[in-house]
Amino acid sequence: xxxxxxxxxxxxxxxxxxxxxxxxxxxxxxxxxxxxxxxxxxxxxxxxxxxxxxxxxxxxxxxxxxxxxxxxxxxxxxxxxxxxxxxxxxxxxxxxxxxxxxxxxxxxxxxxxxxxxxxxxxxxxxxxxxxxxxxxxxxxxxxxxxxxxxxxxxxxxxxxxxxxxxxxxxxxxxxxxxxxxxxxxxxxxxxxxxxx
Amino acid sequence: xxxxxxxxxxxxxxxxxxxxxxxxxxxxxxxxxxxxxxxxxxxxxxxxxxxxxxxxxxxxxxxxxxxxxxxxxxxxxxxxxxxxxxxxxxxxxxxxxxxxxxxxxxxxxxxxxxxxxxxxxxxxxxxxxxxxxxxxxxxxxxxxxxxxxxxxxxxxxxxxxxxxxxxxxxxxxxxxxxxxxxxxxxxxxxxxxxxx
DNA sequence: AAAGGTAAAGTGAATGTTCATTCTGCTATA
DNA sequence: TATAGCAGAATGAACATTCACTTTACCTTT
Numbered sequence: 001x002x003x004x005x006x007x008x009x010x011x012x013x014x015x016x017x018x019x020x021x022x023x024x025x026x027x028x029x030x031x032x033x034x035x036x037x038x039x040x041x042x043x044x045x046x047x048x049x050x051x052x053x054x055x056x057x058x059x060x061x062x063x064x065x066x067x068x069x070x071x072x073x074x075x076x077x078x079x080x081x082x083x084x085x086x087x088x089x090x091x092x093x094x095x096x097x098x099x100x101x102x103x104x105x106x107x108x109x110x111x112x113x114x115x116x117x118x119x120x121x122x123x124x125x126x127x128x129x130x131x132x133x134x135x136x137x138x139x140x141x142x143x144x145x146x147x148x149x150x151x152x153x154x155x156x157x158x159x160x161x162x163x164x165x166x167x168x169x170x171x172x173x174x175x176x177x178x179x180x181x182x183x184x185x186x187x188x189x190x191x192x193x194x195x196x
Numbered sequence: 197x198x199x200x201x202x203x204x205x206x207x208x209x210x211x212x213x214x215x216x217x218x219x220x221x222x223x224x225x226x227x228x229x230x231x232x233x234x235x236x237x238x239x240x241x242x243x244x245x246x247x248x249x250x251x252x253x254x255x256x257x258x259x260x261x262x263x264x265x266x267x268x269x270x271x272x273x274x275x276x277x278x279x280x281x282x283x284x285x286x287x288x289x290x291x292x293x294x295x296x297x298x299x300x301x302x303x304x305x306x307x308x309x310x311x312x313x314x315x316x317x318x319x320x321x322x323x324x325x326x327x328x329x330x331x332x333x334x335x336x337x338x339x340x341x342x343x344x345x346x347x348x349x350x351x352x353x354x355x356x357x358x359x360x361x362x363x364x365x366x367x368x369x370x371x372x373x374x375x376x377x378x379x380x381x382x383x384x385x386x387x388x389x390x391x392x
Numbered sequence: 393a394a395a396g397g398t399a400a401a402g403t404g405a406a407t408g409t410t411c412a413t414t415c416t417g418c419t420a421t422a
Numbered sequence: 423t424a425t426a427g428c429a430g431a432a433t434g435a436a437c438a439t440t441c442a443c444t445t446t447a448c449c450t451t452t
Contacts, residue, residue, distance in 0.1 A: 027311030029225035033412060043429045044413085054412070112308065115223030129368060151369045152360065152376055156383050159355030164348065172325060173347045180348055187352045191387040207401090229438060239403045244439065 003065055003104055004097075012050045014040045020061050024103030028058060028116050058116050065108050066127065073131045083139035084193070088185045090132075091161050095177035098165045105165060129154060136192075145192050156191050160184055199261055199300055200293075208246050211236045216257050220299030224254060224312050254312050261304050262323065269327045279335035280389070284381045286328075287357050291373035294361045301361060325350060332388075341388050352388050356380055 003020070018040035022031040033054050037044050051057040072093060080086045098105045108128075133150040136157070140147050161184055167173040202213065214236035218227040229250050233240050247253040268289060276282045294301045304324075329346040332353070336343050357380055363369040 026314075027308060030311060030314070032410085045415090045429050046427085048413070049428080110306075110308075112223060112306075115226060118222075118226070129363070148379060149371070149376070151363050152356075152379060152383075155356040155359035155363060156380070159357070159359035160348075160351040160387075161355070162359060163351035163355035167325070167347050167351060175345070180345070183344060183348060184352070187348075187387045191356075191383045228436085240439085241403050241441085242401070245401075250438070 003061075003068060004101065011040070011042055011046065015042060015047055015050060015057070016061055016064070019057055020103050020107060023058070023061075023111070024106050028111070055117055061107065062111075062113060062117070065104060069108055069128050070131065073128055077131065077135055083135060083144050084189055086135060087157055087189055088181070090158070091185050091188070092178070092181050094158075094161055094165065095181055098168060098177055102169055106169060109162060110166065110169075132158065143194055146194050148192070153192050157188050160188050199257075199264060200297065207236070207238055207242065211238060211243055211246060211253070212257055212260070215253055216299050216303060219254070219257075219307075220302050224307070251313055257303065258307075258309060258313070261300060265304055265324050266322075266327065269324055273327065273331055279331060279340050280385055282331060283353055283385055284377070286354070287381050287384070288374070288377050290354075290357055290361065291377055294364060294373055298365055302365060305358060306362065306365075328354065339390055342390050344388070349388050353384050356384050 003017075015036065019031070019036045022035055022039060025031075033044065033047065036057075037047050040047070047057075051060065073090065076089045076093065077086055080089055094105070132154050136145055136153045137150050139145040140150075140153070145153060164173065164177065164180065164184060168177055199213070199216070211232065215227070215232045218231055218235060221227075229243065230240065232253075233243050236243070243253075247256065269286065272285045272289065273282055276285055290301070328350050332341055332349045333346050335341040336346075336349070341349060360369065360373065360376065360380065364373055
């Protein structure tokens with residue numbers, strides 16, 4: 001199943017989509033399992049057949065989304081020669097996703113996972129930030145990016161993107177995000193690129 | 197009362213400090229009023245004399261912190277001539293606060309206020325982001341900063357700072373933040389400054 | 393300065409509600 | 423008619439909140 005695609009197939013998928021929507025609208029803790037049940041048009045019994053409990057439902061959403069994001073990033077990295085092309089593709093991806101599926105971005109980037117899944121062994125040890133930092137480390141090797149702490153480079157390159165999404169989701173920005181792709185990209189890239 | 201100062205005076209302050217600590221450690225929803233009561237060494241009855249309910253307790257913390265942040269920003273803006281000086285002072289302030297009082301930064305910047313206080317008329321209509329955007333708009337007028345959407349400028353200038361704090365609080369960065377003040381400032385400032 | 397009075401500060405057992413979760417039994421299909 | 427899949431009333435634990443009561447602090451009067 002893919003979260004980027006709302007054509008629901010199985011009842012299990014319906015539950016996952018309904019849960020994610022409600023988590024976005026009201027927050028994980030304010031969403032009751034019965035609301036999820038209702039929105040997914042499914043009985044509680046069935047819901048509990050598919051998912052051990054509410055937390056496992058959230059975990060499933062999280063790990064599915066995490067995996068989809070990792071796949072996306074990896075294919076972006078694979079399909080672009082330069083770090084600068086990667087960066088632009090990632091910003092574009094983020095902005096488009098934020099407009100089409102704010103609930104996904106919100107859950108991946110802004111949700112408080114440790115609060116929701118307290119005993120969580122990290123579902124997957126290498127997350128999107130690590131992929132990005134690795135890509136940037138390579139770009140430093142080959143002289144495309146200035147040498148600096150990889151975390152600082154990652155924050156400089158995508159911090160503004162993420163902050164702008166936060167503004168947008170919070171209603172502090174009314175224009176659609178894709179309007180700003182070029183501007184944000186150039187500004188951010190400039191800040192870490194090796195000067196000519 | 198000031199949150200930047202832990203010498204607790206009144207019992208009311210003790211409650212607020214205890215609550216903020218617990219909210220940071222476990223999250224708002226996972227913190228029970230009885231835990232706050234215990235940590236503050238106060239009876240439940242007294243807690244409910246001071247605060248109508250758990251939500252109002254959170255609201256009080258939020259608006260107090262919001263006000264302290266606004267005051268800080270306004271005095272920074274007042275005390276510095278150029279936008280660049282302001283920016284550096286704000287980054288320094290953020291980084292130092294994040295090291296000394298992570299719970300404060302976390303609650304101001306990363307907490308999901310709408311989840312916690314759903315029916316919230318905005319406690320105060322002009323928040324820190326607006327102050328920053330206003331400062332940047334002026335800096336665009338006088339030619340210190342390139343002309344662009346104020347939200348984009350704000351995101352470009354402080355997005356990396358905030359993202360780096362997020363890394364640090366999340367354990368993805370082990371070095372203390374103040375180490376990076378200069379580097380982050382120069383990188384961020386460069387990205388929005390008018391080129392010479 | 394002692395007694396009396398009263399408002400504020402404080403207590404914690406008891407209450408009631410909200411939910412996650414369970415589990416018995418129903419229904420449709422083979 | 424057997425059984426896998428499903429429904430939803432019932433359960434019970436966790437928790438926020440209340441309330442009837444006690445103690446303290448501080449006046450006021452004699």
